[in-house]
Amino acid sequence: MRPSTILLSFLSFIILLNALLCLVNYKQLGTLKQNLPAQQLLTNTYGLSDLALSTEARYTRHPSLSDPMAPYMDHPGSIEHFPSGSFVLPTIGGSRKDHE
Amino acid sequence: MTIKIPQIELSEVHKFYNQGQDNEVHALKEINLQVAEGEIVCLRGPSGSGKTTLLCLMGCVFGPSSGRAAVGGQQLQRMPDEYLTRYRRETIGFIFQHFNILPELSVEQNIVLPLLPLGISPKERQQRAEPLMERFGIEHRKLFKASQISGGELQRVAIARALINNPPIILADEPTAHLDSSRSNELMDHLVTLRRDGKTIVLTSHDPLVTEHPEVTRVIDIQDGRISCGGSICS
Amino acid sequence: MNKSIQQQLNILDYGLHSLWQKKGRNFCVFLIFSGVIFLLASFQFMSASLTRTAELLLVTVPDITVQQLSAGRQVPLSAKSLGKLDTVFGISSIRPRIWGYYFDESNGANYTVIGSSAPATDDLLDSLLIAGSYPQAGEQGAVVLGSAVLDNLGLGDRKSFSLFRPDLTQVALHRVGVFQQSINLLTADLMLMSLEDARDLFAMGHDEFTDLLVQVANPTEIPTIASKIADAIPGSRVVTAEQIRKTYEAVFSFRSGFGAACLLASLAAFVILAFDKGLGFSREDQQEVGILKMLGWQTGDIMRLRFYESLATAACAFGLGISLAWAHILFFDGGLFRSVFLGWSVLRPTFDIVPYIQGRDILLLFAFSALPYLAATIIPAWRASIVRADSVV
Numbered sequence: 123m124r125p126s127t128i129l130l131s132f133l134s135f136i137i138l139l140n141a142l143l144c145l146v147n148y149k150q151l152g153t154l155k156q157n158l159p160a161q162q163l164l165t166n167t168y169g170l171s172d173l174a175l176s177t178e179a180r181y182t183r184h185p186s187l188s189d190p191m192a193p194y195m196d197h198p199g200s201i202e203h204f205p206s207g208s209f210v211l212p213t214i215g216g217s218r219k220d221h222e
Numbered sequence: 223m224t225i226k227i228p229q230i231e232l233s234e235v236h237k238f239y240n241q242g243q244d245n246e247v248h249a250l251k252e253i254n255l256q257v258a259e260g261e262i263v264c265l266r267g268p269s270g271s272g273k274t275t276l277l278c279l280m281g282c283v284f285g286p287s288s289g290r291a292a293v294g295g296q297q298l299q300r301m302p303d304e305y306l307t308r309y310r311r312e313t314i315g316f317i318f319q320h321f322n323i324l325p326e327l328s329v330e331q332n333i334v335l336p337l338l339p340l341g342i343s344p345k346e347r348q349q350r351a352e353p354l355m356e357r358f359g360i361e362h363r364k365l366f367k368a369s370q371i372s373g374g375e376l377q378r379v380a381i382a383r384a385l386i387n388n389p390p391i392i393l394a395d396e397p398t399a400h401l402d403s404s405r406s407n408e409l410m411d412h413l414v415t416l417r418r419d420g421k422t423i424v425l426t427s428h429d430p431l432v433t434e435h436p437e438v439t440r441v442i443d444i445q446d447g448r449i450s451c452g453g454s455i456c457s
Numbered sequence: 458m459n460k461s462i463q464q465q466l467n468i469l470d471y472g473l474h475s476l477w478q479k480k481g482r483n484f485c486v487f488l489i490f491s492g493v494i495f496l497l498a499s500f501q502f503m504s505a506s507l508t509r510t511a512e513l514l515l516v517t518v519p520d521i522t523v524q525q526l527s528a529g530r531q532v533p534l535s536a537k538s539l540g541k542l543d544t545v546f547g548i549s550s551i552r553p554r555i556w557g558y559y560f561d562e563s564n565g566a567n568y569t570v571i572g573s574s575a576p577a578t579d580d581l582l583d584s585l586l587i588a589g590s591y592p593q594a595g596e597q598g599a600v601v602l603g604s605a606v607l608d609n610l611g612l613g614d615r616k617s618f619s620l621f622r623p624d625l626t627q628v629a630l631h632r633v634g635v636f637q638q639s640i641n642l643l644t645a646d647l648m649l650m651s652l653e654d655a656r657d658l659f660a661m662g663h664d665e666f667t668d669l670l671v672q673v674a675n676p677t678e679i680p681t682i683a684s685k686i687a688d689a690i691p692g693s694r695v696v697t698a699e700q701i702r703k704t705y706e707a708v709f710s711f712r713s714g715f716g717a718a719c720l721l722a723s724l725a726a727f728v729i730l731a732f733d734k735g736l737g738f739s740r741e742d743q744q745e746v747g748i749l750k751m752l753g754w755q756t757g758d759i760m761r762l763r764f765y766e767s768l769a770t771a772a773c774a775f776g777l778g779i780s781l782a783w784a785h786i787l788f789f790d791g792g793l794f795r796s797v798f799l800g801w802s803v804l805r806p807t808f809d810i811v812p813y814i815q816g817r818d819i820l821l822l823f824a825f826s827a828l829p830y831l832a833a834t835i836i837p838a839w840r841a842s843i844v845r846a847d848s849v850v
Contacts, residue, residue, distance in 0.1 A: 124344060125473035126466045129769055136776035143783045150787065150811045153639075154510070160581045161640055162517040167575045167582065169519050169554055169670040171701050173511055174603070174645040177567045178802040180558065183646070184569075186704040187522060187556070187668075187696060189531045278847045283751070304755060307846075311753025322748045322849055326478045336752040338471055341464030383752070395850045 228292075229391060229422040230257040230280050235289035237275055237447075249275040251447040253289070257424060259390070262417050264433050265426040267444035273426045274395060276444065280424055281393045282310040294390055311336055315384030317394035317425075321376050323383075325369035329360055332368055333383045340387075354382040358412070374405055381412055392416060394425035398432055406431050413437075465765075468758060472766040486730070487774050493727050494778025494826045495785070497720050501822055502782055502812050503791040503798075509813040511705040514643060518701050519552075519670035520679050523686055524694040531694070536664035541689045542671075547682050549674040553666040555655040559620060559648065566609050566803040570648045572655020572666075585644075589634030592651045600654070601634040605645040605806040623660050630654070638807065645806030724826060731767075732833040738841060746841055747849035756842045763838030764831075771827040778826075779819065786812045 164170060172184045181188040237250035249272050257263050257280075265273040279286060282293055285306065291298040294313045298306065323332050333354065334347040342350075355361040358378035363371050368379065377397075384392055394413070398406035406429065413423055414437045427433060433441050442452040458466075476483045525534045534553075542551060555572035574594075583590065592599035602610075612618055612632070619627040636644040656663065671686070673679050683695045746759055754762075785791060790810045791798075799805050 124466070124470055125477070126469045129469070129473055129773070133772060133776060136773075136780055139780050140776075140783065143780065143787060147783070147787055147812050147814070150809075151813070154809075154811045155513075157584060157640070158513060160585050161514050161643060163579065163581050164585060164640075164643065165514055166517040166519060168571050168573050168649065169522060169552075169556070169668070170571070170643055170647075171515065171518050171522065173507065173514070173642050174569070174605075174647070174806055174808075175507070175642075175798050176800045176802045177569070177646045177804045177806075178800050182800065182802075183558075183567070184556075186701040187524070189524070189526055189529070189694060274847075274850050278850060281751075283847045283850075304757075307750070307753055307755050316751055318748075318751075318850060322744070322751075324745060324748065327474070331474075335749065338467040339464060339754050339758045341460035341462075341467065343458065343463055344470075387753075 228256040229259045229261075229294060230255070230424070231290075231292045232256075232279070232286070233290050235279065235286040235291050237272075237279060237284075238287045241287060249447055250279070250286075253449055255442065255449060257422060259422050260417060260420055261439045262413060262423045262425070262435075262437055264438050264441045265424065265444055266428050266433055266441050267426075268428075271444045272447040273444045275447075277393055277395055277424065277426055280391075281314045281316060282306045311340070311387060313389050313391055315387065315389040315392045317380050317384050317392065317397050319396040319399055321380035323368040323376055323379055326367065328365050328367055329371065329375075329379050330355070330364040332379055333386055335383060336387050350386060351382070354385055358382050373401070374408065377401070377405065377409055378412070381409075381416075385416070390420075390422060392421050392423045394423070396426055398427060398429045403431060410435055410437070465761070468762050469765045469769070472762045473769060475762075476766055476769065483770065487770055489727060489730070490770065490774035490826075490830065491778045491781070493720075493723050494775055494822065495781045497724065497826055498779050498782030498822050499785050499791060499794060500720060501818055502786045502814055503794050503810060505815070505818055506786060506810050506813045507798075508705050510642060510811070512702065515701060515705065518698045520673040520676070520698050521671040521683050521686065522696045522701075523669040523671060523690065524667065524696070525690065526692050526694050531667070533661055533665040533667055534669065534690075534693075535662070538690045538693075539669065542669075542686060545682060545685045545689055547674055547678050548671055550672040552670045553652065554668055554670055555652060555659065555661070556667045557655070557659055559658070561609065562621075564609060564803060567646065568603075568606050568609075568648050568804070569646045570650070570655055570658065572650050572652045572658075574652045585637055585640055586634040587637050589632070591649070592633060592654075594651075596633075596651070598628070598630045598654060599633040599650065600630045601636065601647075601649040602632050603636050603644040603647040603806075604638045604641060605804050606648060607632075607635055609804055620658060622658060628654070628658050639809065641806045641808040645808065646804050721825075724829065728829045728833045731830050732837070738837065742841065743844050744849055746844040747846060750844065750846035751849055759842035759844075760838050763834070763841055767831055767834035767838070771830050775823065775827045779822065783812060783814065786810055 171186045174183065176182040232253050232255045235250060235253040235255075236248070239247040239249055253276065255276075265276060267273045278284060279291060279298075280293060282298060283306070284303075285291065285298040285301055289299070293309075296309060296313075301309070324335075327335075330348070330351055333351045334342075337347050337350065351364075352361070355364055358381060360371075360375050360378050360382065363375055368376065371379070392413070397409055397413075401409065410432065413425070417423055417437065425432065432438065440452050443450045523534070525532050525538065539551065539553065542548060552573065552575060555570070557570045557572075559568045559570050560566075561568060578591075578593075586601065587604075589601070591601055602612075610618060617629065617631045619629050622628055630650070636647065650658075652666065655661075656665065671682075673682050679697050679699070683697050687693055687695045749759060750756075785793065790808065
């Protein structure tokens with residue numbers, strides 16, 4: 123067989139594989155969206171503002187609602203929670219300036 | 223001897239390397255040379271005399287710096303590189319000093335190398351290569367890597383590769399330089415059969431076995447970039 | 458077949474054959490390249506999925522959340538502050554809430570405690586529980602637990618348990634429901650109880666709470682009302698839903714340091730490797746090019762040959778890397794990155810991440826991986842192609 127035929131078959135296989143993944147993904151997305159209205163209602167009712175990913179510190183568990191100083195005062199020995207802290211941009215609005 | 227149509231015709235040809243720079247080399251000077259169809263011409267001269275440059279010029283590797291050069295009826299001067307290359311692959315078959323067979327490719331792959339950029343399909347390549355391999359007795363080696371076959375087979379692969387495009391002109395650069403006398407004789411026999419097929423053959427050599435071979439029609443001596451003897455067909 | 462397509466295929470064949478000749482080295486490059494793309498793509502897919510999941514789930518957060526700051530720290534609000542909002546026109550509802558953390562001494566985990574007076578008698582909400590119900594009005598000590606909390610407390614089938622007040626006296630609680638595992642991304646570490654129980658647990662004053670959840674009748678009025686609230690309660694921190702959503706656009710993006718730093722560094726190393734590989738242009742390579750040119754290959758053919766070699770490597774590595782990354786997120790929920798995202802958390806919830814891949818993610822990845830590789834091999838390809846034909850005679 124020609125090497126180019128092998129290459130093109132491999133690439134076609136990859137494309138096919140991705141199409142398959144896409145299909146599975148689409149199905150999973152369907153199940154996620156299934157109880158979405160209920161989850162959205164829960165979010166609203168209890169004011170759940172963040173995803174429960176890293177529970178180690180206030181500003182990594184609730185990045186959107188922690189006060190701006192939180193990253194630096196959670197623990198006397200650690201000013202930064204690495205690595206999860208590196209993913210989290212700790213301060214957002216809430217200051218008066220933001221509403222003007 | 224009857225005068226034949228010149229396949230290669232050079233008149234007043236000069237060739238410079240690095241023209242206009244400090245390291246300019248005047249490699250060929252005032253070359254006047256004709257080679258007729260069906261000849262076996264041998265270029266002889268010490269190393270550095272310009273015989274390889276002359277061979278390359280006849281092989282359409284580059285055009286002349288000045289003067290007129292016609293190969294197979296086509297004027298080479300001022301021809302762009304791309305056209306030279308295109309013309310070369312239809313007109314010229316090369317046999318190199320060390321045969322320059324790529325060792326990692328199979329015998330058959332080596333032979334069909336000139337066909338790849340022509341857009342020839344694998345099937346057609348095989349159809350063209352098979353009779354050549356048969357003719358030179360290397361068919362049983364076609365799937366062998368070039369590094370696995372003997373020296374004699376290697377030279378037959380080189381000849382087969384030179385013939386794959388069925389070019390009218392075969393050029394060989396010191397083809398016998400690293401061969402023993404029996405191999406050299408074998409090679410010359412092959413070249414002689416090609417000549418009988420109507421090919422024009424030009425080779426460089428200072429091997430007496432070649433220069434004194436009865437089938438070699440002319441020996442042209444080159445010194446310091448000039449032809450000292452044997453330039454015209456009738457001489 | 459068309460001659461020019463056949464010509465390209467022939468050159469591609471030849472290039473693949475040369476790659477195969479040095480299969481050890483090229484396979485290593487291919488594996489490293491696939492690995493880099495796998496990491497890059499996993500990170501991008503995971504963060505994109507989390508960002509978009511957050512966007513989906515958090516679209517309904519209360520319009521405005523009000524907190525009280527004092528000396529730069531968050532402190533409780535009192536009922537007095539609640540009264541001050543009577544004068545702000547346009548608010549449709551205000552719900553006080555207690556939001557805090559309970560540190561479990563026995564295993565070092567943090568739980569999120571939400572105390573709310575919200576009436577929860579809704580079928581839709583009930584569907585999120587494995588069994589049971591939400592704390593009813595007047596029901597004392599009733600708690601709904603997140604599934605990770607249930608595991609961490611080691612309750613098993615027991616309903617009753619107790620937590621410690623700050624003065625180390627015990628609060629008796631019993632679970633009335635458990636959140637489904639499928640919504641762990643929202644509720645894994647949650648303890649949901651009534652406002653009174655939360656106050657009791659944290660020993661807060663009877664009219665104190667940590668924040669106010671404000672709904673606004675007209676969404677376009679939110680910024681105006683937010684600034685009015687900020688005026689009415691001095692020292693307050695007012696966060697709008699829009700700002701919460703914006704957090705998630707930024708949180709997991711490439712801008713957030715760590716991932717970008719690690720991945721770009723590995724990519725840079727790889728590009729250097731690719732460049733180096735291309736520059737390592739041996740005498741044999743040079744001779745090969747000379748022979749090919751002598752046999753009638755054009756300069757363009759040689760460039761195309763080298764370009765096809767890197768294109769084939771890049772395309773295969775990119776395809777494989779992307780597929781593996783996709784499968785990694787889809788079937789293993791990003792197992793490799795999970796620990797990075799979880800950090801030092803003691804409580805490690807299991808959650809399903811559904812990839813939410815868009816064309817622009819793929820394009821971004823291509824621009825960050827395959828493109829630099831191709832660019833890095835172009836100069837070596839050009840260098841190879843300008844070898845003179847007569848260099849071999």
